[in-house]
Amino acid sequence: MRTAYTSDQIRTAERALMATVPEGTLMRRAATGLSVVCAGLLPGVYGSRVVLLVGSGDNGGDALYAGARLARRGARVEAILAGSRTHAGGLAALLDAGGRTAGTDVIERADLIVDGLVGIGGAGELREPYRTLALAAGAAPGLVVAVDVPSGVDASTGRVDGEAVRAQLTVTFGACKNGLLVDPGRSFCGPVELVDIGLGPYLPDPDVASLTDDDVADLLPRPEAESDKYRRGVLGIVAGSDRFTGAAVLAVGGAIRAGAGLVRFASAETAVRQVRNRWPEAITTVLDGPSVAEVGRVQAWVLGPGMGTGEEAVALARAVLATDVPVLVDADGLTILANDRSLLRRSAPTVLTPHAGELSRLLDVPRERIEAARMEHVRRAVAELGAIVLLKGSTTLIAEQDRPVRVNTTGTPWLATGGTGDVLSGIAGTLLSGGLSGYDAVSCAAHLHGLAAQAASTGISGGHGPIAAMDVATMLPQVIRSL
Template sequence: MARLPEGTLMQRAATGLAAVCADLLGRVYGRRVVLLVGSGDNGGDALYAGERLARRGAWVGAVTAGARTHEAGLRALLEAGGRVVDRSAIAEADLIIDGLVGIGASGALREPYAGLAEEANAARGAIVAVDVPSGVDASSGRVAGAAVRARVTVTMGAYKTGLLVDPGAAVAGEVELVDIGLGAYLPDPDVAALTANDVDDLLPRPGKESDKYRRGVLGVAAGGDVFTGAAVLAVGGALRGGAGMVRYAGRRAPADQVRAHWPEAVVTLLDEPSVEHVGRVQAWVLGPGLGVDRWAHELAASVLASNVPVLIDADGLTLVAEDRGLLRREAPVLITPHAGELARLLRADRDDIEAARLDHVRRAAAELGVTVLLKGSTTVVAEDARPVRVNTTGTSWLAAGGTGDVLSGVAGALLAQGLSCYDAASCGAFLHGLAGRLAADGAPLAAADVAAAVPAAIRAVTSAGP
């Protein structure tokens, strides 16, 4: 890269930041903007953006929080008519620019930074965070103490992992990337996100010589006398996810429900907890609504004794948490826990997992020797020696009963069609998240709607274009 004059990157960052702020304000002239300025270059970005807004007629006040302040940035702000103010100005601001700390932060916010973050959160003005919301660890999404809750985060040069992974993602608001001329991505080699084009490339498509068997047969061992719906939803997800055929195996009550909802599925009523006579499948989904009694345990053992990939979810995870020996098998295993289920599997604390999802999903993959899809408001997929894939689709409306059963069906169908656990999990999460958005469209959804929207999600990635 050719050498850039010192400060060029910061000027580009400030220009992008000021443009986003001006958009958010609508009219700049006469509006009150307060800058929270830390001692590093993150504060410098805020000061130069403040200079630009002051030149357009905004009232701009800087609250300087550190022992030092970016000297040239402060001079520029003062020359443009801005001023240094005390923290009481925060409450009256129309817009607050958070330049306390960026990627140079370490550990929980110290005082006075932490208190300023809380005051900004309590104020009426919208907050624009510079690079990352202060208090969020840019490389992991960890929040160790107080953190700014931003309306918009303007991030420089690259999407930081901490903006994609909770709890950081939850406080970042909308994320706007400013290209400062370093290329759009400064790759963190340990984290990746699939795009619609990646998913399009990975998705299996039926060819001329395909028949239902060659397209992939998925076995579903799910549902019990209590949770019959889980079986219906998992089979629905599997059919919409492109399995050539779905074989359902289970007890009377869920089997009757599956038959009634899905005449396409081949149903085997099990008298014994064994799948020996179910017929050939290329992969299994095990666990949604299955129960955790002795019968369920034996059925799980029978499924896991097969030589095809198995996706384990829900009650299946409770069963393997009690008997980890079930996971010892040759063929691949994909587990799809939420934080509580992973806590039981790792004998860890649920809150610790929520606070450091990347660390725990990596640990689970390494310790259990399986592929792990950790569900949550950001879903992450880990496999030993591969980058963690962070899912960028999804919507909070997906936090509804039964959506996880649909996900296991969709990802299971991709496994049966020959994708690896890693690709099936990450493509499954992508399509499921997108289907959730399409189904919700700003309003509550039911899990069955998500399954119904999976084909539209597949069409959307196919037509996304290169």
């Protein structure tokens, strides 16, 4: 499990650690680690041009001490002092090592730009002159390394108001910060290198976590010698309609390829015919009115993709939500819930899988506000709706009351194509019916979905290319085998 923390959590841990070591030890550890990573990025340290963007706080101090180390190894290090004050010890160390201060024009000629403007002490939109420097670093040809967090990215949430430094690499200290995993912040970081400064024993329970392949392999339900299809888990899917059939075919495909014991599919006649043609493995029922009693026993339901939002669909959603097994609600099912939140009052767990637009309807908050502050809104959704919530998008977030928000990092932007969400709901439904909690089921489903998309997108050449939603379902068995 990879873990991440808010700025406040990091500061509290740092204070506890600092009380046990001589003053300056942590910054020395941080700066040493930073200088080693920077040196590794340069073809040769001697003679290379390094520019430090130095803010008024300790983030600037880290940059200055690291710059001093590079200067001692023969780099030509120039510091642009951007703050109202400058870390005195760091500046003295740099000057002592042969570095110097300079004006902003040196950015253009740098081989390496070290962003020490603001770290975990940053708040709100970057002010001038930091903002202009952030833009200049992004436009310059040199490599940009962010110190601790790209300046302008909120370390606790990943929020970016205005401009931020766009780094090719982020060197972070002690522990990962939330904002390095969550978009939009994540997209400014490049790969993240963690420098150990001894914080481990002082860290609290994480605020954010991200599953690894090994975590998912451990959680996945697997058949045993005495398994049969019923014990492995029976998933009910209510999806599709006479008008929309594709979503149903894709959701059933995701479920079957993820290893369902049995899928019972129930819908209008046209959707049932399509599913039967494509997936003979599923047991199908043509629904005659808003009752799911004739479908048979299931351990979990997926409700919503392509089912429509008319009166009949609402009555059907009501019937599924009235059952006492876990229900995953997606797509049209979410629109139905947004119009009548009382449907969420149920005895068994409910899992919601909205994208930002669907969450916007559920919370009555503009979509742009959700996209700019995804962590806050996924947490708010859990609190207000009393459900487990998976928020889709460039980073997928999974939240449950009193648990760390999980971030899925396995996807690819090629997933942004019609129908991939339907496949995801099928995968998650299978894991839910197989006995995983809602939180684990959607976390593992998002992980597998992302890996399958990567595998489908990476063709013979190893580059990335387009995928169709069904390709994601098709790759699932190979991905599960590889874990």
